[in-house]
Amino acid sequence: MLVAVTGPAGSGRATIRRHLRKQHAFQSVGLEQQPACLAEDSNEAPKDEVRRFTSEGALLDYATAHWSSRLLIDDDFSKYADIDAFRKRPFFLLVSVSAPVLVRWQRIQHAAPCTAAALSLEKFLEIDDYALFSPLSADAETGVAASAAAAAAVGAATPINMSREESSGVIATLTNMAVAVGAATLSKGDGATLQGTSIPSQGESTLKEGGGNGVSTRRPLSLYELMQTADLRILNDFRTSALFAAYLSTLDLSATHRLRPSWDTYFVSLCTLASLRSNCMKRRVGAVLVRNNRVLSTGYNGTPRGLRNCNEGGCARCNGRLVQSKKPGAATLQQEGAMEEEEQEQPQVPKSGVSLDECLCLHAEENALLECGREKGGAEGTVLYCNTCPCLRCAVKIVQTGVKEVVYQLAYSMDDRSREIFDEAGVRFRKYVPPI
Numbered sequence: 001m002l003v004a005v006t007g008p009a010g011s012g013r014a015t016i017r018r019h020l021r022k023q024h025a026f027q028s029v030g031l032e033q034q035p036a037c038l039a040e041d042s043n044e045a046p047k048d049e050v051r052r053f054t055s056e057g058a059l060l061d062y063a064t065a066h067w068s069s070r071l072l073i074d075d076d077f078s079k080y081a082d083i084d085a086f087r088k089r090p091f092f093l094l095v096s097v098s099a100p101v102l103v104r105w106q107r108i109q110h111a112a113p114c115t116a117a118a119l120s121l122e123k124f125l126e127i128d129d130y131a132l133f134s135p136l137s138a139d140a141e142t143g144v145a146a147s148a149a150a151a152a153a154v155g156a157a158t159p160i161n162m163s164r165e166e167s168s169g170v171i172a173t174l175t176n177m178a179v180a181v182g183a184a185t186l187s188k189g190d191g192a193t194l195q196g197t198s199i200p201s202q203g204e205s206t207l208k209e210g211g212g213n214g215v216s217t218r219r220p221l222s223l224y225e226l227m228q229t230a231d232l233r234i235l236n237d238f239r240t241s242a243l244f245a246a247y248l249s250t251l252d253l254s255a256t257h258r259l260r261p262s263w264d265t266y267f268v269s270l271c272t273l274a275s276l277r278s279n280c281m282k283r284r285v286g287a288v289l290v291r292n293n294r295v296l297s298t299g300y301n302g303t304p305r306g307l308r309n310c311n312e313g314g315c316a317r318c319n320g321r322l323v324q325s326k327k328p329g330a331a332t333l334q335q336e337g338a339m340e341e342e343e344q345e346q347p348q349v350p351k352s353g354v355s356l357d358e359c360l361c362l363h364a365e366e367n368a369l370l371e372c373g374r375e376k377g378g379a380e381g382t383v384l385y386c387n388t389c390p391c392l393r394c395a396v397k398i399v400q401t402g403v404k405e406v407v408y409q410l411a412y413s414m415d416d417r418s419r420e421i422f423d424e425a426g427v428r429f430r431k432y433v434p435p436i
Contacts, residue, residue, distance in 0.1 A: 001070050001254060002029075002063040002089070004077035006226055007097040008132055009124075010104030012236040015244055016097060016253075017072060024254045026072040027051065029059055050074050056082055060089070067091040070254060078223050087229070093258050096230035099237055101128060132224045232258060250436060257435050263293055264385075268409050268432050271387040274298045275364070287364035287386040289372050289379060289403075296376050299367030365394040369401050379403050385432075389415045399425040407432050 003020060005013045020026040028050040053059040063071055067089075077083070077094070086092045099107075105124045227233070232253070238244040261269065267288050275286030279302040287299045362370075365386055372379050380402035384390075389412040390398060398406060399421060405428040412418075422429040 001067070001091050001093060001259060002073065002086070003071070003093045003095060003253070004073040004086070005095045005097065006077050006223070006230070008099075008104065008223065009128060010107040011097045011099045012234075012241070012244055013097055015236075015241050016095060016234070016248060017074065019245055019248045020070075020072050020253060023249065024070060026070040026254075028074040029053070029062070029071050030073060030075040031056065031059065056080055056085070060085060063091070064089065078226055083221075083226070091259060093232065093253075094230045095232045095234065095253070096227035097234045097236050098227065099235065101125065103237060104128075133222050135220045135222050252436070255435070262435070264407060264432055265434065267295075267383075267385040268387060268407070268434075270295065270298065271364075271385050271409070274300045275387055276300075278302055278364070283388065285364040285386065285388045287368040287384060289368045290383045290385060291377075291381065296379075296382065297368050297371035297373075299362075299364045299369070299371055301362060301364045301367070304362055363391065363394050364388075365390050365398060369397060369403075383407065388412055389431075390418055392417050392421070394418075395421040398422075399427055403427060405429075 003026065005016050007013050017028075021028065030050050030052050032052045032054055051062075053062060059073075080086070087094070101124075102121070105119075105121055105128075108119065108124070221229075232251075234248075234251075236244050238247060257265065267290055270288045271286040273286065274288065275284040278284040278286070278300040283301075285301045289296045289298070365384060368384065369379055372382075378401065379398075382403050383405040384398060384403045384407070386406070386408045388410045389408040390406060391412060392414050395418040406422060407430055409432045411431075419429055421427075
């Protein structure tokens with residue numbers, strides 16, 4: 001496993017790295033030309049304990065050859081030029097951490113009180129916004145301008161390089177690195193690095209130029225965009241590092257399911273994907289029918305083929321076009337326009353599980369069972385995954401077709417009644433609980 005941690009200033013990146021090293025025995029790796037994120041922070045790995053490489057390719061080759069080892073990138077991963085190369089590897093895990101901006105500013109103020117007068121909230125926001133939302137560029141001229149702007153924002157009262165003695169054990173630096181990388185960085189202990197930066201390309205995405213000639217340009221991601229691609233996102237709004245570390249212990253960051261989902265997670269994810277095809281106005285539901293961990297069919301809810309889609313008005317019930325009659329003994333719900341005007345009330349959308357006999361939409365489970373069909377051996381002995389608990393009408397069909405197990409994720413209004421049906425028929429019925 002190879003792990004990289006990214007996040008904005010004061011979010012707690014160093015705490016996560018320290019947790020991985022001490023609690024999960026991760027070995028630190030990095031690049032020779034790039035110092036560790038907080039090299040002067042005593043909480044970071046000592047320099048002689050970081051295995052360094054001459055290039056990103058060399059680091060990745062080493063990680064590939066030692067994929068079963070626990071490796072931690074000790075550099076600022078947002079500065080890496082070819083993040084896509086790392087994301088392709090099945091052993092790579094990108095972790096992002098964030099915190100409310102005011103909390104992060106207060107953490108920095110607490111860790112480096114000597115800079116409190118210079119680093120106002122307004123100045124912090126200016127630099128922080130630039131670091132988070134500006135696409136990071138390797139353009140030297142842009143880097144010079146960005147560094148100058150960042151330095152001016154912090155103000156002359158902030159020393160360019162503060163020693164440990166001057167900052168009472170906490171390093172707070174704003175270094176104008178216009179020639180090298182065009183970055184201004186204010187660092188502190190316990191995972192806070194304030195960057196008002198124009199950093200060399202990070203997480204670049206390839207864009208094809210017109211004409212399909214294969215020529216490509218690269219658009220660097222912003223730090224915020226990079227964080228959105230993380231495999232695991234952590235919110236650190238804890239008051240102390242100790243509380244945050246205790247929370248990290250509950251996550252089991254080295255668990256294998258972080259890299260490769262379990263069968264349950266895989267199939268439930270397919271249910272969620274299938275549900276995006278739903279055209280039902282009431283709710284999106286997806287289902288997957290599986291035999292021996294092989295997908296036989298998928299289904300989502302919506303009107304039958306040949307009929308107008310529910311989201312185009314095809315089902316009166318789901319679209320709230322059913323009205324209630326005032327005549328005693330009349331049907332509770334009728335199609336709008338079937339009664340005289342004075343006998344109608346306002347159209348209403350039935351509550352969940354009510355008036356299903358008026359609904360034209362096939363449910364996701366029904367579509368999955370129908371799609372399976374005889375040519376695929378039917379549903380006998382299969383497992384049905386569904387992102388929502390099956391209703392009563394689907395439960396009896398699931399039982400009749402021979403499904404042996406039902407796994408659902410979200411509750412529904414008639415879970416208990418469906419459970420009774422499955423229990424009586426001997427169908428295993430369980431709720432999917434995603435791993436932490």
